[in-house]
Amino acid sequence: MPSIDALADRLSTYLDDDQVNLVRRAYFYAEQAHDGQRRRSGEPYVTHPLAVASILADMHMDHQSLMAAMLHDVIEDTGIAKEALDAQFGESVAELVDGVSKLTQMNFETKAEAQAENFQKMAMAMARDIRVILVKLADRLHNMRTLEVLSGEKRRRIAKETLEIYAPIANRLGMHSMRVEFEDLGFKAMHPMRSERIRAAVKRARGNRKEIVNKIEESITHCLAREGMEGEVMGREKHLYGIYQKMRGKRRAFNEIMDVYAFRIVVDKVDTCYRVLGAVHNLYKPLPGRFKDYIAIPKANGYQSLHTTLFGMHGVPIEIQIRTREMEELANNGIAAHWLYKSNEEDQPKGSHARARQWVKGVLEMQQRAGNSLEFIESVKIDLFPDEVYVFTPKGKIMELPKGSTAVDFAYAVHTDVGNTCIACRINRRLAPLSEPLQSGSTVEIVSAPGARPNPAWLNFVVTGKARTHIRHALKQQRRSESISLGERLLNKVLTGLDSHLDKISAERIQATLGEYRLEVIEDLLEDIGLGNRMAYVVARRLLADSGDERPSSEGPLAIRGTEGLVLSYAKCCTPIPGDPIVGHLSAGKGMVVHLENCKNIGEIRHNPEKCIQLSWAKDVTGEFNVELRVELEHQRGLIALLASSVNAADGNIEKIGMDERDGRISVVQLIVSVHDRVHLARVIRKLRALKGVIHINRVRA
Ligand code: MN
Numbered sequence: 001m002p003s004i005d006a007l008a009d010r011l012s013t014y015l016d017d018d019q020v021n022l023v024r025r026a027y028f029y030a031e032q033a034h035d036g037q038r039r040r041s042g043e044p045y046v047t048h049p050l051a052v053a054s055i056l057a058d059m060h061m062d063h064q065s066l067m068a069a070m071l072h073d074v075i076e077d078t079g080i081a082k083e084a085l086d087a088q089f090g091e092s093v094a095e096l097v098d099g100v101s102k103l104t105q106m107n108f109e110t111k112a113e114a115q116a117e118n119f120q121k122m123a124m125a126m127a128r129d130i131r132v133i134l135v136k137l138a139d140r141l142h143n144m145r146t147l148e149v150l151s152g153e154k155r156r157r158i159a160k161e162t163l164e165i166y167a168p169i170a171n172r173l174g175m176h177s178m179r180v181e182f183e184d185l186g187f188k189a190m191h192p193m194r195s196e197r198i199r200a201a202v203k204r205a206r207g208n209r210k211e212i213v214n215k216i217e218e219s220i221t222h223c224l225a226r227e228g229m230e231g232e233v234m235g236r237e238k239h240l241y242g243i244y245q246k247m248r249g250k251r252r253a254f255n256e257i258m259d260v261y262a263f264r265i266v267v268d269k270v271d272t273c274y275r276v277l278g279a280v281h282n283l284y285k286p287l288p289g290r291f292k293d294y295i296a297i298p299k300a301n302g303y304q305s306l307h308t309t310l311f312g313m314h315g316v317p318i319e320i321q322i323r324t325r326e327m328e329e330l331a332n333n334g335i336a337a338h339w340l341y342k343s344n345e346e347d348q349p350k351g352s353h354a355r356a357r358q359w360v361k362g363v364l365e366m367q368q369r370a371g372n373s374l375e376f377i378e379s380v381k382i383d384l385f386p387d388e389v390y391v392f393t394p395k396g397k398i399m400e401l402p403k404g405s406t407a408v409d410f411a412y413a414v415h416t417d418v419g420n421t422c423i424a425c426r427i428n429r430r431l432a433p434l435s436e437p438l439q440s441g442s443t444v445e446i447v448s449a450p451g452a453r454p455n456p457a458w459l460n461f462v463v464t465g466k467a468r469t470h471i472r473h474a475l476k477q478q479r480r481s482e483s484i485s486l487g488e489r490l491l492n493k494v495l496t497g498l499d500s501h502l503d504k505i506s507a508e509r510i511q512a513t514l515g516e517y518r519l520e521v522i523e524d525l526l527e528d529i530g531l532g533n534r535m536a537y538v539v540a541r542r543l544l545a546d547s548g549d550e551r552p553s554s555e556g557p558l559a560i561r562g563t564e565g566l567v568l569s570y571a572k573c574c575t576p577i578p579g580d581p582i583v584g585h586l587s588a589g590k591g592m593v594v595h596l597e598n599c600k601n602i603g604e605i606r607h608n609p610e611k612c613i614q615l616s617w618a619k620d621v622t623g624e625f626n627v628e629l630r631v632e633l634e635h636q637r638g639l640i641a642l643l644a645s646s647v648n649a650a651d652g653n654i655e656k657i658g659m660d661e662r663d664g665r666i667s668v669v670q671l672i673v674s675v676h677d678r679v680h681l682a683r684v685i686r687k688l689r690a691l692k693g694v695i696h697i698n699r700v701r702a
Pocket residue numbers: 048072073139
């Protein structure tokens with residue numbers, strides 16, 4: 001059981017006796033004021049303010065903060081007036097207690113509003129005296145440490161608020177230790193099972209890693225000794241919530257995260273930091289682009305350190321932080337480490353203190369601009385998390401996404417199926433491109449269609465790992481099933497020419513052939529054929545166990561249906577359309593490209609059966625095919641409109657149009673028209689020819 005005497009002993013290591021006595025007096029005052037009150041756990045209430053003061057003592061806070069901690073619930077819970085505290089302990093302490101009470105005192109209409117109000121009060125109090133926030137953070141920390149006695153719903157509400165509001169503030173003030181504790185306690189309260197699973201996994205991994213950790217630590221220590229430098233080398237572990245967020249946000253496997261070995265080297269002075277950096281870069285190979293000098297350019301919350309990543313033995317990545325003891329202190333306790341508050345002085349804050357002040361000032365300015373609490377919290381959140389955007393679903397739910405996210409990222413964040421079937425989006429009720437980066441505060445609505453598929457072009461603009469992974473996965477699935485079906489048709493075509501069929505070949509024979517190719521299932525083989533990685537006729541001969549190299553003679557051409565999708569494409573050079581004589585060019589990994597039989601680009605390989613294959617058009621071929629037409633005609637007014645309406649009258653579509661004026665009289669127009677087949681094309685050309693002034697029409701081919 002902690003006692004005021006034990007605390008007073010600790011305080012006397014850094015405070016005057018007079019100051020320690022003032023803290024004692026505040027304690028006894030609180031004890032009396034809360035007399036008869038108990039915490040939910042059954043302990044006397046005063047144990048709570050004592051614990052809060054003790055947390056602040058760990059950070060070596062001044063005596064006024066400690067007194068305010070002792071008294072922080074007195075106004076709120078015992079009805080003692082601010083004036084009474086003023087008379088007893090002076091104005092500064094009374095103001096601090098009042099500030100903390102105001103943060104705690106609010107009654108709220110809605111939960112979202114409650115958070116916003118809380119936040120606002122906190123920011124305002126911070127601006128007046130930043131110690132208010134530190135007392136409030138310590139208060140929250142002790143409540144989080146003793147959260148277990150509360151009911152499930154209340155526990156979750158407090159945990160959520162801690163994760164959303166208090167942990168980010170601690171982070172912004174550079175108070176790493178507190179932030180980590182907030183996050184791990186909040187995580188445990190929100191997701192007890194997940195937190196426990198990760199904790200157990202970390203424990204297991206720690207056992208496995210021990211040997212490597214020791215080896216690396218030893219070799220770094222030796223290296224420093226050899227160079228005559230003193231430094232403390234310690235292994236670091238990520239905290240549970242940090243691991244969880246990495247697994248969730250970046251979709252990384254637990255093992256992947258634990259595969260990184262992290263160390264910190266704490267030294268005496270800045271100069272040594274750089275010398276140690278040189279030494280470890282000699283010891284192991286550094287990973288290019290990963291070195292960061294936060295000593296020269298500190299982070300916004302005042303954090304300073306050198307960061308680098310090395311390749312250790314057997315290529316294990318080693319993350320190293322190098323810093324002085326002072327920087328270490330600052331990294332753990334942030335603004336509290338720089339504690340410079342002198343009670344009766346107009347202080348000139350420096351370092352992280354100044355930055356925190358600046359932040360608070362910015363927050364207040366934003367607050368004046370913002371109309372209401374919710375707007376305010378949005379703008380503050382943006383400032384706290386500059387790398388994230390907050391958007392709303394049509395039902396008003398807030399979604400948090402990395403900066404630069406698009407509607408496609410949003411769709412996948414909502415649900416994988418929404419992402420996979422999304423075809424368009426409305427941003428603030430207006431149709432917008434799927435690739436447009438989202439702005440905080442927008443409402444995003446996804447338009448989806450059953451059976452729609454992800455577009456490969458999305459990969460060019462999505463930023464979230466989730467979207468990227470799912471798009472790749474869906475495309476791969478689609479490509480695989482299309483490749484298999486094309487491969488099967490290619491193979492059966494050859495087999496038919498050899499008087500056989502895949503159905504007629506025994507399972508043993510197929511299995512034996514798969515064995516020769518080191519493949520597992522027939523689909524893998526068919527996929528390979530469809531993708532052009534294997535030649536159908538070579539495979540067919542293997543399957544028939546036919547060693548003769550005589551070519552199949554009665555091999556009929558493979559019919560193209562126009563629905564082959566990703567594994568079949570039409571050559572841009574000669575733009576074949578149904579009805580044209582065609583050949584297929586197989587290129588490894590790309591599937592089949594359909595060319596005109598007399599296309600110049602395949603001249604030399606046309607008769608090489610390993611690269612080209614005879615094709616025909618299926619009777620029921622479907623689709624739209626682009627052809628290029630060159631129309632020479634007399635120049636006239638409204639010429640484009642005339643051409644367009646003729647093409648239209650023949651049910652064709654103009655995809656592109658270009659025009660050269662040859663001289664004042666003759667124009668040459670290039671049209672790219674989409675048609676169903678040659679008969680359709682002939683109809684289009686007839687219509688065009690009927691136009692007045694047309695001199696010549698021809699189809700352009702390579
Ligand atoms: Mn409290």
